Amino acid sequence: MEDRVILVDEHDAEIGTAGKLAAHVDGRLHRAISVFLFDAAGRLLLQQRAAGKYHSAGLWSNTCCSHPRPGEPRAAAARRRLREEMGIDCALEEQFGFVYRAVLPNRLIEHEYDYVYFGRFDGSPTPAPEEVARWSWMDLARLRAELKARPDAYTYWLGDCFEHVTRSFETGWVLR
Template sequence: MSEQRVTTDELIVLLDAEGRAAGTAPKAPSHHESTPLHLAFSCYLTDDAGRVLITQRAHGKASFPSVWTNSCCGHPAPGESLREAVSRRVATELGLRAEALTLVLPEFRYRATAASGLVENELCPVVRAAAAGELRPHPEEVATAEWRDWDACVKLADHPSASPWFRSQMEWLAPLGAPATWPAAPPELLPPAITW
């Protein structure tokens, strides 16, 4: 697989309060102290042993640098399905293929403020996928990536180095047990701005 290029001119999908598309905007300038509600996703990649890929965000990231979090996060492009967005970002950030995608938390939403004052404000469906291929983290996106068993993932949620969205998602995911047991959620529960 050829190395994926990290683009700096991505567009994000802006949302109204009901999760309907309300326009687009450039990603980087839209994240500030008053970031508008927009569409995102979080992905948890698993391996054949049932472990989860946990990543540390690159130290130079504008948004929440150096925090430990789930495998991959991103923003669906305008007109892109959730599965397409997950596959694209997993390849770009980690050099992996995302297979057997399962929608887990279609309605997850959070708002968090970084130490810099930058705000994340996202409707952020959560997806589980099986990882395939060779792990090759992109240095502009990922500082470190580690396969961890589920108990270690649950413990990470209590650590101050964990991202705020990871901690919030784990309030929902930890009671479901190991990722292999997570039930599939109906795509109809996704925000209207995105298709499965």
């Protein structure tokens, strides 16, 4: 059975549900979550998306991304998918939300009201191989340079929200 996503308007008011793939084919605005885990040194845990993912396969991205299920709180979805994708369970804090739209090379459309969560993790993940090909810790300065030099190696949404992430991280988020 296909996962369903929560369709929203530009103010994040729920307007219905759709199959996940159908929402990406039609480009309908839907709710999403993105998780960024930092270690004690301030490095970000990145994942390389598995080759079998239906979009953005093989690209590097933030720690975890997904969609809340209908009726599922955003924070619960973020923790659930972090466990499922990366084998990590840790406290998360919502930082901000933003809307983005991107037409992907396979003609799917990412049009998401994305809520970004930060967390602290010092360890090694145990990712699900069907979700994650590899993982790596990277400091934000190096990632900024990489996003400029090789944007095609990273997911669109990572590049789109990176400056918001660095501002939140550098101006007030406290590693716990």
